Amino acid sequence: MRIDSHNININLILEWVEACTERHDKYCRPVPTKDLNQTRLVDIQTRKVVTYPGPDCDYVALSYVWGNVVQDNYKLGDTLDTLPRTLEDALSLTERLGKRFVWIDSVCIDQSDEQDKTYQIERMWSIYRGAWVTIVALSGNSAEAGFSRVSREEYHPQLTCRIQGKRLVSLMPTLSQQIWVSPWGERAWTLQEGLLSPRCLYISDHQIYFDCSSMQCCESLDYSRSWAHGLTPTSNPTEEGFVTWMLRQAGGGALRIPLDWPSRRLEHWGEKLNLYSYRKTKYKEDAIRAFAGVLQQLQNIYTKGFFWGLPIEDFDWALTWRSQDPPKRRHGFPSWSWAGWQGPLFFGQPIDVAKTRRIPTELEIRASKAGRMELVFVSKGDHIASNGNIGLVILHDPIHKAARMDVHNPQLHLDMYPTAEKNGYLFITAVCLHFSPDFSNPRTGTFATGKPETFSFDIKDVHCLLRITSTDRYIQTRWSGEHPSIDQKQQEESTFILLARDHVQGFILHQLMLVDLQHSSDLAERVTILELLVPLDKLDILVELKPRRQQIVLA
Numbered sequence: 001m002r003i004d005s006h007n008i009n010i011n012l013i014l015e016w017v018e019a020c021t022e023r024h025d026k027y028c029r030p031v032p033t034k035d036l037n038q039t040r041l042v043d044i045q046t047r048k049v050v051t052y053p054g055p056d057c058d059y060v061a062l063s064y065v066w067g068n069v070v071q072d073n074y075k076l077g078d079t080l081d082t083l084p085r086t087l088e089d090a091l092s093l094t095e096r097l098g099k100r101f102v103w104i105d106s107v108c109i110d111q112s113d114e115q116d117k118t119y120q121i122e123r124m125w126s127i128y129r130g131a132w133v134t135i136v137a138l139s140g141n142s143a144e145a146g147f148s149r150v151s152r153e154e155y156h157p158q159l160t161c162r163i164q165g166k167r168l169v170s171l172m173p174t175l176s177q178q179i180w181v182s183p184w185g186e187r188a189w190t191l192q193e194g195l196l197s198p199r200c201l202y203i204s205d206h207q208i209y210f211d212c213s214s215m216q217c218c219e220s221l222d223y224s225r226s227w228a229h230g231l232t233p234t235s236n237p238t239e240e241g242f243v244t245w246m247l248r249q250a251g252g253g254a255l256r257i258p259l260d261w262p263s264r265r266l267e268h269w270g271e272k273l274n275l276y277s278y279r280k281t282k283y284k285e286d287a288i289r290a291f292a293g294v295l296q297q298l299q300n301i302y303t304k305g306f307f308w309g310l311p312i313e314d315f316d317w318a319l320t321w322r323s324q325d326p327p328k329r330r331h332g333f334p335s336w337s338w339a340g341w342q343g344p345l346f347f348g349q350p351i352d353v354a355k356t357r358r359i360p361t362e363l364e365i366r367a368s369k370a371g372r373m374e375l376v377f378v379s380k381g382d383h384i385a386s387n388g389n390i391g392l393v394i395l396h397d398p399i400h401k402a403a404r405m406d407v408h409n410p411q412l413h414l415d416m417y418p419t420a421e422k423n424g425y426l427f428i429t430a431v432c433l434h435f436s437p438d439f440s441n442p443r444t445g446t447f448a449t450g451k452p453e454t455f456s457f458d459i460k461d462v463h464c465l466l467r468i469t470s471t472d473r474y475i476q477t478r479w480s481g482e483h484p485s486i487d488q489k490q491q492e493e494s495t496f497i498l499l500a501r502d503h504v505q506g507f508i509l510h511q512l513m514l515v516d517l518q519h520s521s522d523l524a525e526r527v528t529i530l531e532l533l534v535p536l537d538k539l540d541i542l543v544e545l546k547p548r549r550q551q552i553v554l555a
Contacts, residue, residue, distance in 0.1 A: 001221060005155060006153075009208075010097065013210065016217045020212045024212065024214040027198065028214055029198055031129045031130055032054075035123040038119070041053075041057075041103050042102050042104060044091050044094060044100055044102060047079055047080040049075065058132040059099065059101035059132060060132060061104075062102060062104045062137070063190050063194060064087075064090075064137035064143065066106065069084050069144050073111045073112050084144045085144050085146035086144065089137075089146050090104065090137075090147075092150060093203075094135070106143070108120075122292065124193075128197045132199070134197035136203065138178055138203055139182055139183070139203070148203065148205045154205060172219075178209070179202075182204070185279070186280060188286065188291070189290045191272075191276050192290065192291060192294045207219040207220055265311070266311070267349060268301065269311055269347070271347070274346065276290075277344045284332055287333060288309045288339045291309065295309065307367065309338060309339050310337060312376060313377075316500045317348050317350065317499075319336060319513060320499055320513070322348065323344070324343065327341035327343035327473075328342045329342075334425070334426070336513075337424065350502045358503060359501040361399075361430075362379065362399075363377070363379045363430045364379075364429040367425065368420040371414075373427065376426070394508070397542075398543045399431055399501075402548050403549055405549050407550065412427055423555060424555075425554065426554040430497050430552070431498045433532075433546065434548075435546070437466055437530065438457050439455050441456040451469070452469060453468060460541060462534070464533060464534050468529075468531070473528070494514055495517055496514050498511070499511045499513055506535060509531055510534070514529070524552050526554065
């Protein structure tokens, strides 16, 4: 379709919203919650900051990059002065769409009141989930950038030509491509704003995109000719959710990952965390706060909630996240949480993400809460998996034998660690292995690509495997052509906490956390995650890795 390079097609946008309203299920509809009663909006007609009128109110939300623009502060009842261009364009576009109210963070949150800021940030899920549509200023790098074809004329023209009397027009970049290269796609806060909104209207310098939980549209393609855009919940012949079924039929959207498949909840959390890890926060203390709205939504399937950003019900596997590149330490957060590190990461998961307890592992994790030691997570090695998981019983298992032994080190007491709650210490009782990893024999040749690298690792005469992210800082490797040279310091014996196990192609996979034991403070810090694969019929060789049950305080 030919794009009007000077004007936004309002009628086309309204057609997209109408099609979504008529054809799609609850995941595309705004959800008004009681939390909105304490939310403020801008009344476009009066330009005043007003209280949310009630559940019948269709309001528009704005998602944008604030940049270095200094904005005025507004309280309830204030009349707006002239706002930065992006905000004024949002008011104008909202009015043209036939709506009276709009939510803008810098205006509707009292920036001078830290208590109000905290209160509103904790309700981001409700604010964006309740919006009729969220306008995303995709291309703007600040609040003064404005919208293309509204307050500024800069745009990327659509290429056209005539061949034998017929006009041909080019397609524009996809929404996914635009997000990855846009200023909006680099900011941590904006991810949850896009994910939580049932419908997003992306304004870019190329074209406008519409993205809901069930379809995606753009100006350069005529959606009315698409079979996928005509699907409705009644078209779904399966028992799975409509959004998941749509994902199978037509592929996923730019950011849409359905939440109607609870058995894959670890994957839902991990994929969102992976997207978030590429983005940046201006202030380190926002590492979890800028992701809090996503975690609030995920509590629909993780009913016990989260601890320092990790899901409590899958805490063992959640601890196995790993960095794609050598990360930068983010102080103020524990080393075991992804929030404690800056940089892209992978999330850990079993071979079958719907079966997280096929081989239960002895693991008990406690933490200080309100001055008391409370249980966070527990898994018993002799417990047969349930809830659809198939338990695998292993005979003559040195890990199981070690789990039945007394704790190797003395009992730990909370009064020995007065800052445990503030600093997020984990009090872990687990089976630990003690050995010297050997990274001198790479098998897959993916070094420095950020992908998992597999190394041959022999325990006596048994051929085992080690797997670790190829760019991990723990592998202090020097490469000459295709031949690695290992820093000899890495040959020292190290302590590994066994977090989880799985079965894969005749091997038992052990998810291990390497820790740095600081004997001066009796604390340990996470170093990295690696996988040890041992042949199923040779598991007795694990006795050579000195498995024993230990208590570790992980900072």
